[in-house]
Amino acid sequence: MKERILKKKQKKESSNRWLRRQLNDEYYIRAKIDGFRSRSSYKLIQINEKFNFLGSRKSILDLGCSPGGWLQIADKFSPNNCKILGIDIIDLKKLPNITFLKKDIFDAEIINKIKDFFDNKKIDLLMSDMSPNSSGNKNLDHIRIVSLVERVLEIANEILDKDGILVSKIFQGGAQGELIEKMKKNLNTIKYFKPKASRVVSAEIYLVAKKK
């Protein structure tokens, strides 16, 4: 009983801390004002300001798209006829011009479903802002991060066109050895970028590369 009360108290304190941090966060406030679904929208805006890839895309896939901040930016900056598909394990509240699939990217059927949506044509932009839920176990989290990035690379190999752009969240210290070799084998002009909107305390950085 005592333990349950203590756990409840800790949960409340942590959610109060989260709320205080959000209310003091410039990008959280800007997202509310600008009508974006997440502060992450500004990460994609800043990545695009640096690498300028959104304006000319015909087909975009966003892995781990919910609540939809990146999709909003992809739709805003891409040409009108651009086909956009978002995938996530959690629901996405409807967005105009966007098709959504509620699926795990590890689902065996996912690549076929993506190919069907894009009429079996290769696509020119693959984005992933996915991160696994933290388990509290550093080694397990590391394995999960690496397998997410490996899966993104597998999907990129199947559906991204030559010179198509891959933008993927990775984590500092997350890409090592075999994973870096896989990236070099399949990608060109690999660049790493930490947008200002990414919290300094977060180990996340973004990889921007072209498919070989």
Ligand SMILES: C[S@@+](CC[C@H](N)C(=O)[O-])C[C@H]1O[C@@H](n2cnc3c(N)ncnc32)[C@H](O)[C@@H]1O
């Ligand atoms: C940081 S959020 C993405 C925020 C989004 N870019 C935006 O701007 O609103 C990461 C998302 O990745 C999703 N995700 C994590 N693992 C996944 C998986 N295996 N398959 C599909 N989605 C996954 C989570 O459900 C979560 O919604």
